[in-house]
Amino acid sequence: MSEPLPRTSQAAEVWRRLRRNRAALVGGAVVAVFVFTAIFAPAIAPFAPDRGDLGRRLEPPSAEHWLGTDELGRDIFSRILYGARVSLQIQLVAVLIALAAGCLLGLVGGYYGGWADHGIMRAMDILLAFPGIFLAISIIAVLGPGLLNLMLAAGIYSIPQFARIVRGSILSLKEKEFVEAARAAGEGDASILFRHLLPNAMAPIIIQTTLRMATVLLTASGLSFLGLGVQPPHPEWGAMLSNARPYLITAPHVATFPGLAIMLVVMGFNLFGDGLRDSLDPRLKD
Amino acid sequence: MIRYVVKRLMMLVPVLFGVTLVSFSLLQIVPGDPAVLLAGEDANPEFIEAVRKEYGFDQPLHVQYLRFVARAVQGDFGISIRNREPVIRLLLQRFSFTVQLSFLSILIAAAIGLVAGVVSATRQYSLFDHASMVGALLGISMPIFWLGLLLMLVFSVHLRWFPAGGSGELRHLILPAIALGAASAAVIARMTRASMLEVIRQDYIRTARANGLRETVVIYKHALKNAMIPVITVFGLEFGYMLGGAVLTETVFSLPGVGRLMVEGIFQRDYAVVQGAMLLVATTFVLVNLLTDIAYALFDPKIRYE
Numbered sequence: 405m406s407e408p409l410p411r412t413s414q415a416a417e418v419w420r421r422l423r424r425n426r427a428a429l430v431g432g433a434v435v436a437v438f439v440f441t442a443i444f445a446p447a448i449a450p451f452a453p454d455r456g457d458l459g460r461r462l463e464p465p466s467a468e469h470w471l472g473t474d475e476l477g478r479d480i481f482s483r484i485l486y487g488a489r490v491s492l493q494i495q496l497v498a499v500l501i502a503l504a505a506g507c508l509l510g511l512v513g514g515y516y517g518g519w520a521d522h523g524i525m526r527a528m529d530i531l532l533a534f535p536g537i538f539l540a541i542s543i544i545a546v547l548g549p550g551l552l553n554l555m556l557a558a559g560i561y562s563i564p565q566f567a568r569i570v571r572g573s574i575l576s577l578k579e580k581e582f583v584e585a586a587r588a589a590g591e592g593d594a595s596i597l598f599r600h601l602l603p604n605a606m607a608p609i610i611i612q613t614t615l616r617m618a619t620v621l622l623t624a625s626g627l628s629f630l631g632l633g634v635q636p637p638h639p640e641w642g643a644m645l646s647n648a649r650p651y652l653i654t655a656p657h658v659a660t661f662p663g664l665a666i667m668l669v670v671m672g673f674n675l676f677g678d679g680l681r682d683s684l685d686p687r688l689k690d
Numbered sequence: 691m692i693r694y695v696v697k698r699l700m701m702l703v704p705v706l707f708g709v710t711l712v713s714f715s716l717l718q719i720v721p722g723d724p725a726v727l728l729a730g731e732d733a734n735p736e737f738i739e740a741v742r743k744e745y746g747f748d749q750p751l752h753v754q755y756l757r758f759v760a761r762a763v764q765g766d767f768g769i770s771i772r773n774r775e776p777v778i779r780l781l782l783q784r785f786s787f788t789v790q791l792s793f794l795s796i797l798i799a800a801a802i803g804l805v806a807g808v809v810s811a812t813r814q815y816s817l818f819d820h821a822s823m824v825g826a827l828l829g830i831s832m833p834i835f836w837l838g839l840l841l842m843l844v845f846s847v848h849l850r851w852f853p854a855g856g857s858g859e860l861r862h863l864i865l866p867a868i869a870l871g872a873a874s875a876a877v878i879a880r881m882t883r884a885s886m887l888e889v890i891r892q893d894y895i896r897t898a899r900a901n902g903l904r905e906t907v908v909i910y911k912h913a914l915k916n917a918m919i920p921v922i923t924v925f926g927l928e929f930g931y932m933l934g935g936a937v938l939t940e941t942v943f944s945l946p947g948v949g950r951l952m953v954e955g956i957f958q959r960d961y962a963v964v965q966g967a968m969l970l971v972a973t974t975f976v977l978v979n980l981l982t983d984i985a986y987a988l989f990d991p992k993i994r995y996e
Contacts, residue, residue: 529701530708534968535975538934538949542712542972545956545964546719622833626938629835630953645836649942652839653847663836671831 421683428679434672441485442492451479453486453639462655472657475647476637480658483639484665490640491669494555494624495617501559503613506566511597513567514574525571528564537623544632554633558620569612573605607684614677618670625666641666694987698980705976713968714758717961718751727961730771767966772958777966780951785970787857788947791939792932794863795871800925802875807882807921812909814887822879829876834935838869838942857945870939874928881924885917892916919990926982930975 422428441448451469456476463473471480509528513521534542543557577583578601586596625642627633634640636647641662648659717724725742726733733741742748745768746757761767767777806822813819845865846854852865889895890913898908937949948967955963 526704526708529705530712533705533709533972533976534712535934535971536931537937538971538975541937541949541952541956542968545952545968546716548720549956618831625833626835629833629938630941632953632956642833642835645833645839649839652843656843659836659839659843663833663839666833666836667828667831670833671827674827674831 418683422679425679425682427675431672431675431679434668435676438488438669438672439492442488445485445489449482449485451482453483454478454637462651462658464657471661474658475651480661483644484661486639487641487644487665490634490638491621494558495620497555498558498562498620499613499616502562502566502616506563507570507609509567510570511574511602514571515578515597515601524567528567531564537626540623540627541632544627549632551634554624554627558624561623562616562620565616566612569608570605573608574601577601577604611677611681611684614673614680618673621666621670691987695984698983702976702980706973709972710759710762710969713965714755716965728768762969768962770960770963772960777962780963781948781966781970784946784948784951788933788936788949791863791866791870791936791947792929794867795932796874796925796929798867799871799874799878799928803878804882806879808886808914810883811886811890826876826879829872832872834869835938835942837872838866838939841865841869855944866939866943866945870932870936877928878921878924882917882921885920886913889913889917922989923982923986926978930978933974934971
């Protein structure tokens with residue numbers, strides 16, 4: 405008789421796989437630094453984000469201003485740190501909206517099927533008929549520009565992805581024996597949906613949430629770049645880039661650093677999300 | 691095949707209904723009297739009343755909606771209050787520009803993505819494979835508008851290879867097309883690589899090799915042909931996304947595309963233009979997806995019988 409295999413929890417197994425994935429670790433580290441910066445920006449930033457010195461406009465990086473100063477003489481490094489706050493806030497609110505609405509629609513559609521499912525999926529098709537950022541712009545067209553509407557637009561824009569993924573998982577899960585057992589034990593629909601089906605569909609939801617953080621950041625900063633999102637003087641990376649455009653030739657550093665910040669954070673979420681996918685669901689690995 | 695196409699066309703009906711409903715409801719949701727919104731706030735009262743009559747804003751909602759659709763089908767999207775021009779003329783002009791830009795972008799993206807994907811797959815874990823996958827990661831992570839500014843800075847300002855502004859000639863479109871196509875090139879490269887890797891492991895490839903076929907014949911004649919099927923879908927989807935995503939590129943390079951027309955419309959409260967742009971871009975995207983699905987079904991008979 406061989407020894408019984410040591411029992412490991414699913415979380416421990418996922419962590420073991422994640423730890424061996426170097427790309428995922430790099431992504432996770434970038435995300436951690438980003439979140440840390442967003443929370444502690446006021447403590448880290450050497451200058452106030454909106455304090456300008458018009459005598460020191462568009463200065464290149466120096467010992468005092470690590471990333472230089474912008475068109476109003478404000479410290480770019482400090483503004484980027486504060487920008488992390490704005491971005492994380494937008495990402496969290498937007499993804500939570502999408503997560504809540506998308507999961508609910510996906511659960512209901514996948515579980516009940518029939519007309520409910522049909523109606524929900526056609527509604528998602530309608531949202532998906534507006535390609536990518538164009539959907540967010542169309543929503544802003546209805547709601548008007550601004551931070552709150554930006555979060556709402558970026559949130560609604562991500563609902564179909566969650567709805568489709570959750571629906572797909574539920575469709576295959578609801579035929580499983582444990583659901584039948586729960587039903588035989590007399591559990592109601594709500595209990596089956598939220599206590600049995602949703603927990604078992606968590607892996608793809610977590611992966612999608614992480615990857616969506618990247619997409620939402622790209623979309624939200626794009627909208628702010630267009631002037632439809634966060635308005636100046638708030639330190640938002642896309643808006644900062646937009647303000648830097650007239651100085652592209654004379655002071656290219658003003659446009660360089662906010663873009664670099666967006667790219668790094670998006671890359672962090674993408675790497676971490678890909679790593680989670682490989683660890684949570686090894687079957688999906690190519 | 692015909693049954694599949696008919697089925698797919700039927701699915702189009704609710705989506706187009708929804709798309710028209712969404713762009714119709716724009717004027718209903720935005721605060722204010724729809725007739726005033728369309729005529730412009732400084733228009734004289736007689737004109738506002740004329741607009742109200744013509745659009746039927748004094749009629750029940752479903753009548754208004756039907757009128758809206760009837761007009762849209764005839765290509766009548768009203769008059770732009772800023773340009774004093776029929777919206778349809780503005781839309782067609784600007785949209786044809788966006789289509790040209792997107793077309794060039796998808797060509798560039800397909801060329802780069804396919805080559806990178808195939809070479810990466812045939813030399814898995816080689817230096818080239820790693821480099822192109824890092825490149826793909828950068829491609830999907832880079833904000834288009836930042837990439838556009840960087841390209842402009844390097845190739846227009848410093849190297850002077852391309853003009854920094856202007857439009858109308860091919861050389862004005864090269865940098866914008868690269869910026870717009872970078873993310874798609876990355877997606878196509880990843881997809882091609884994954885698809886090729888899967889096909890290469892199939893039995894018929896082993897059989898082809900066992901039959902003594904040369905490796906280039908195996909790869910380019912047998913493997914690539916089959917690996918391309920899922921990639922075709924990506925081409926269509928990416929092209930569709932470009933039509934909507936071009937707005938950022940158009941803004942960076944100051945190009946007269948439909949996306950920028952829409953954003954300007956939002957700022958100037960030119961609602962007829964916004965409505966028209968929403969309807970045109972969404973409808974085109976839906977039709978591009980339809981054609982993609984039909985092409986997919988043509989290449990892969992399995993789809994038709996599902």
